[in-house]
Amino acid sequence: MPIYSPLNLAKLGLATLSHSGRDALASMYCLQRFSFLPPPFLHGLVMHCPFVSGPDFESLISSLISNHKWSQLKSITESSNPTDFLHQLFHFKHFNSDLILSYFKWSQHAFQVTHSIESYVKLFILLANVRKYPKIRSLLHVFVKQGESISVSTFCHALLTLSDNSCACNVVFDMLISACVDTGKPELALECFRRAGDYGFKLSVVSCNSLLSALVKEGRIGNVEFVYKEMIRRKVEFNLITFNTVINGLCKAGRLNKAGDIVEDMKVYGIMPSVVTYNALIDGYCKRGGPSRMYKADALLKEMVKSGVFPNVITYNILIDGFCKDGNVAASIRLFEEMKVHGLRPGVITYNTLINGLCSDGKIDEAMRLRDEMLEMGLEPNIVTYNAFINGFSKKKMLKEAKELFDDIVKKGIAVNVVAFNTLINAYCKIGQLEEALALCNLMPEKMVSPNVSTYNCLIGAYYHVGDIEAANKILGEMEEKGLKADVVTYNIRINAMCRRGETRKAVRCLDEMCRKGLNPSHITYNALVAGYCQQGNPRAALTVKKRMEKEGKRPNVVTYNVLIKGFCGCGKLEEANKFLNEMLEKGLIPNRITYDIIKEEMMEKGFAPDIDGHLYNDLAKF
DNA sequence: CTAGGGTTAG
Structure with a gap:
């Protein structure tokens, strides 16, 4: 040419x-x-x-x-x-x-350059009109991920003014919600959901479900209920997954009765509970079902079979874990055998759950037998399996064996994770071998493992324990410098240390601080303060803490009452102590060994035979 | 959409 x-x-x-x-x-x-x-x-x-x-x-x-x-x-x-x-x-x-x-x-x-929201929207509409949905999806993903502060109202306004095809608008906006969820911005997704109501965009069940699921993961049960109610109000289509997600959220939040109500709701809509529904409920009861949780969980298992829904491996895994955590490993083993009879094959998680239960119960030999069995079944033990054993050894103060296993794992080329480190670090901290714990910390970078809040909590607790407050505070600062935020446990450790030192005023300020940071104080937090005031001989002040915890919706538990009873006994106010003993019984709390010891000691001291209150004594004598 | 490991209190 x-x-x-x-x-x-x-x-x-x-x-x-x-x-x-x-x-x-x-x-x-x-x-x-x-x-x-x-x-x-x-x-x-x-x-x-x-x-x-x-x-x-x-x-x-x-x-x-x-x-x-x-x-x-x-x-x-x-x-x-x-x-x-x-x-x-x-x-x-x-x-x-x-x-x-x-x-x-x-x-x-x-x-x-970053194109304006209007330009994006123009393009989205163009693509939506020719049904190029996957392209919209991936572009939305980038748009949401990179957008620092996306104005949802601008987006909505642009959609309405730039397109008269309401179908296209709905689809684009629906995908925006999914994109927000997929990029880890549930807050933004929720704002979109609200705006969709204001602007009249119709949403799909798929994006609403993923929003619900993200909110459940974040533990934002209030928002979950809001979205659920709005879906009904706006007549968004429902499906089984919608109900299961909401039920799971409620169960995780301990709202088991409410979860049961939703089960009735779904039946009204003609959707029958599935194995997933039952699994969520059973898990809820196992973890947050109160004193008779395992009884109720077991009843649910029977109920599901009766209504023709068959338990799967996950159902059994949940129950086996529940019984283990309830201190009933024997029941777990029965279920383990039962599932095999029903033709369900235990998986790695099943074995790990049981091995962990046995190790926590000190039955390392039995756990070893199960490890052999899983190998025979062609299942490969993983880091979770090994961590269960490290934990088992640590609990028995067999730190030599724990460390040897740890080194073995490393030698085998299995990637050790932060839990493996934390388990061992914690064990060394507990027996006061801080140098060993620190040596492990120094090994972490080499194994490409970053310490997390729990790692720091172990160390902070250990330093408080040996009375090195300066070192504890230094490492606390180091943790926050790394961008790791103190969690409830961190505060519990700090508050507890302050109370033990008699610095209760300071501890209360610490409690206020954690509330300001949006952390929810646990029973342990309040109990530490109750104990702190009692130790100071000021059970009246301890009562104000109890009131505060009740106001926050936390019901005092056995520990709270034990501490209070001990506090009132300690300053000779036996009648008050007795009042709280009765109060705990009225609330259905079962006194434990410690309650019994406190009262027995007190009565002996006063020269009474420890059966003044015959009824109570009989109750306590069972322990 | 459902399941597994470590940390706190008396």
């Missing part, structure tokens, strides 16, 4: 410059198809002829974009800004959405 020799090109270039812009561009269009055009040449050309629109120009741009001739396109657009150019593209008559999307992405990257 002799006419495209470099010499001819140059001649043509000079010639075209003297022609009208339009002709020149047409020539360029011919040329660039052969990829010959040197960018500086094009740039010079464009500088000399102000833009003209029209089919030729459109074709040129279209061709450049579709063939990814970015450097040449850059030459052209350098004289106008990418945002204006994008707007020009939107007005092209026969320009397809793919080309605009292509330019959109390239220009953001090449010019380091």
